[in-house]
Amino acid sequence: MIHPSIIKKHRFIIIGLVVFIVMTIVASLGLGYSSVSYNRILPTLMGQGTFKEEFVLFSIRMPRIVITLLAGMALAVSGAILQGLTRNDLADPGIIGINSGAGVGVAVFFLFFPLDATSFAYLLPAVAFLGALITAILIYLFSYKKGIGFQPVRLILVGIGFSMALSGAMIVLISSAEQQKVDFIAKWLAGNVWGADWPFVWAILPWLIVLIPYTLFKANKLNLLSLNDPVAIGVGLSLEKERLVLLLTAVALAAAAVSVTGGIAFIGLMAPHLAKALIGPRYQLFLPIAILVGGWLLLFADTIGRNLLEPEGIAAGIMTALIGAPYFIYLLMRK
Template identity: 60%
Template sequence: MLNAGRKKQRIWLFVWLILTLAIFVLGISLGAASVSIDRILPILLGDGSFKESFVLFSVRLPRMFVLAAAGMALALAGAVLQGVTRNDLADPGIIGINAGAGVGITLFYLIVNGNLPNFAYVLPAVGFLSAMFTALCIYFFSYKRNIGVQPIQFILVGVGVASALSGVMIILISSAERSDVQFIAQWLAGSVWGTDWPFFWALVPWLVLGIPFIFYKANVLNVLAMTEQTAIGLGMNIGRERLQLLVVAVALAAAAVSVTGGIAFIGLMAPHIAKQLVGPRYQFFLPLTLCIGASLLMLADTIGRVAISTATVPAGIVVACIGAPYFLYLLRKND
């Protein structure tokens, strides 16, 4: 059984790696200033014009790397939240964690007068602190003594908190200067704004620390996905393990949305697609979840840039157009 699962994992992982690479190349090539696919390799090797080199190295490559890193972080955060809460509908965007990070980032933006590029490495930490406070509030209000976290109540509380934080963002918009309103609106729409190399390097430490930890805790997540009685019977300290995993999931989600804006549904869709392909064991579907998350966000951004010739559709809106029906499908399925 395990050997069959590993074989299926290798096959699908190879397929999605090829697909992710293809989307990455398309994302580099397509856009307002297109770069021919057959010119990408020569430009990478230094045989390109100034315009081609500028578009590739200063515009497209950092953007695609940021999208890939953010997609992986959001997908992994969603997979962990679904295991910790034992709820297939959990997603950092749906339950308010992304909104919590957004309020913190927006307040920080207003404090530094919009000079965010100089604080690229601080943004993930700011987003984490505000998102962690939000997550703890959601956890507190969905926790019942002697019973633990109620999965349905966790989602409902999270949706309520997300709505409340959206109201806070509207208040910030109404009280901000006209020049600041554009940034807040872009964040709410999920318009990827942190597309320079410093923003990518700001994400890397969070991924380097978070991904190995979650992979190390794969067996713990398998047990947490079962009933609480089973986990207790196996001698697991449920409260401690949940808190540790929740902190890491919030850190990954907050780091991602600190540079991409309010993008939801990646953390919902990617783990489900991976589970359907290779099964529910975390050791099998976590690696595939990373590839699916990266490819979904890169594809959404690429579609948003080329769908309308006169404007750019934010990646968050493209993802929502796909993710909202998928959420309703899962809601119906789990009813």
């Protein structure tokens, strides 16, 4: 039973975050290399803008805003799942190698299976998921010890090792590639939001529509898994089955996100922590807040990054790293 005061606080936080997101969206719509006056945004959205204004808003700004929001939400949920499964506050899909696995999958696909742009957009999340899935399976197997079972702490250490090894594999892959393709993969690794077009929105949206509600449905199971094994077994939870299904969910969400945004790290680390600080550790309460925080963080980082150095800007992945790395060190020192 959740106390009414907690529910009231939860609603207040949700409303506040939605207001923050709307304000950031409005700011993002007007800022950029081809700026649009703020007093022209509403008329343009209502269909009364010039060709240039409509092109900038509908073809450039809005798909990028939607992509960053969706990707940030997916990474936040993925990080929240991984932190519950590993019982480790430092777990993040970028830190434990999931993003690196997705990146290798994307690199192999991009280098050796050339397709037209539309097919590429819709296949990319699946390819990223395949690369991340193979990585996750290997990490899981190396973290499993016969007679003891799955070891959460070992998963973190093995994941970091895989992340470093896959980064080396990426360098080997691009060492003999064409310069144009090398430039693309380099931007992907930096976390440059490159899939900023409507086909990429439609490509990752189904993954989130299915997997985020599923994770919310599994919130109580995540509460139990984040405690300890005897408690979870005592209430009749099938540990290995639930862990495997939820691990696949986290992998799919992270892969769908990074397939269009590139190597974004630390969103999955920070968003759940900030949400827990606001409302507490119960998944039913903090997960919806983490979703909004993750979306806002990536949108904010991308908005600031792309306007610091025109016209190219600074990659969103670099901006999140500038914020997230000190936070990661703080958590490490605190633990």
